[in-house]
Amino acid sequence: MPFLRGALSALVIVAGAILGSFGGAAAADEALFERDRFSGDWGGVRKEGQDAGIDFGANYVAETLSNPSGGFKQTTIYQGLLDVSLTLDLGKLLDWPDASFYIDGYQISGRGLSRNGIGNLLAVSTIEALASTRLHDMWFQQEFLDHRASLRVGQIALDDEFYISQYSAGFINSTFGCPDIFSTDLPSGGPCYPFATPGARFRAAPIANFTVSAAAFNGDPAPPGPGDPQVRNASGTNFLIGQGGWFTIAELAYVFDEEPVSSSHLSGIKLGGWYHTAAFADPRRDTHGLSLASPSSNGIPASHSGNFGAYLIVDKMLWRRPETATQGLAAFLRVGGAPADRNLISLEVDAGLTFKGLFPNRELDVLGAGVSYGRIGFARRLDRDQVLFTGIDRPVRDYEAVLELNYSARIAPWWVLEPDLQLVFHPGGFTSAPPPAPVSQPIPNALVLGLRSAITF
């Protein structure tokens, strides 16, 4: 262990040297592995800034993922995400009580494994996106009624506050963050990573333990046109309003199991619903009601006015180790549904267990096992129709599922290392492998191995 710790120290020191004088000023303040942030307090400057109402944040997530078997191509990728944020407390800066301003941006590097090796829907990484430098959030928030209500206006991300499970959020597969029932079904993936879109969010906490939130977002984060939406909105600065209708969502949350030492809540239930005003194409039928696979079809998908769905999230601490704040066994369940006649994924179920502090002397590490299941909507009927009408044997999409095992090792308060294993079943929902594979051959189930490093500067 001393050698490992020494090696880790050396690695961090090298990283610090590369980053210039970031950590130098505060080096003497606290031992490297004891301080809260890698770059320390900048000789007191960070705290002075916070006291004055200016809070700067920077995180870097780097990972390598590999699919030694399965997928449409075996490959190994590297991907990185630098997230830089600035929070301004306008009460301190401008004497504007209970108001704040927040902005953050992403620098995304590398390439994603799902896009380049597996071809699946439930992307294997929360940071998978096209390499780019982009604006993410940029909003103003006003709190009122003794902080029991707040209004946030500006460019907002859906996955900042909605459909969040506190125990699923630590997994690496993207669907445990922003669920695929949003990122696959909504236009351009909706206001989920890496997108945020113009909108407004209202939240109220009328009584203890209850919050109700409602938001309206621009319907499509990317302007119309061919190609990848992450290319069409390459910098996050399109600021589209009224583009592609409106996406609205509301969520009721109740938290319980208050932990006596930290006052944090270890369990909670959320119930949510959403509605999108745009027109959504039928995955199976044309405007005459015929199957799109039929030779008689006009090839124009039927259009449905609007789209909607509902979800339920349960987080529960099952067993808390005595005399500890948050160590123990916890479980999560997320269930979301949407109409099968206008959504590629019509049902998503995520469930899992996490155990914090499983091993002696590693009280802050988290071991997690999670599974996600996404059922294919009426697109599966289109696949059946194609077999029927063409006579060509081909896979019929039914579902995609992921099993993930993840271990979050807290090396320091500012550094997490996560070895990760994922099994991807029915990549793409059990779709045909790309050429030159024969159309009858589905993309094989994939094994994914990886390691993520996350550093807070």
Place this chain on the structure above:
Amino acid sequence: MKVESEEGLPGFHRVDLLRFLVTQMAAAGLADWRFEPADNNGSALDRVEWSFKLNPYAGGEVRNLTHTLVYERQYGVRRPITIEVRLYLNGQYQTLVEKQAIIRGGPDDPELASVVATVTQSLLGPTGAYRAIDVGQRPTQPAR
């Protein structure tokens, strides 16, 4: 005078919280009183009991993709809380001071340090709640 806290406060382990409270109470500059953290051998006869309750809060969050411990350990955002402080002498309840505040939490929070000193003054200071009992008067203004 022993200092106790029934409930915790985000950003602190229990022992650290008592130490922090004692330091900030001493900073209130009350020469007649000396404070020290309570031990675990039951409630002392002469004691100040602090309790902190999170008020309903609708401030919201932003997504954090790193899950580093600093985000879990640090309170990080300003939160409204209600602070109640009870004074016991010879095992008998004497008086109570309540105050609401907005804090970030943690030992480096200047607002929290300030409100602890203010509440201590309101409880034990020359014009505080206990002195008002002592001379048979109510305090001129309830501490809120």
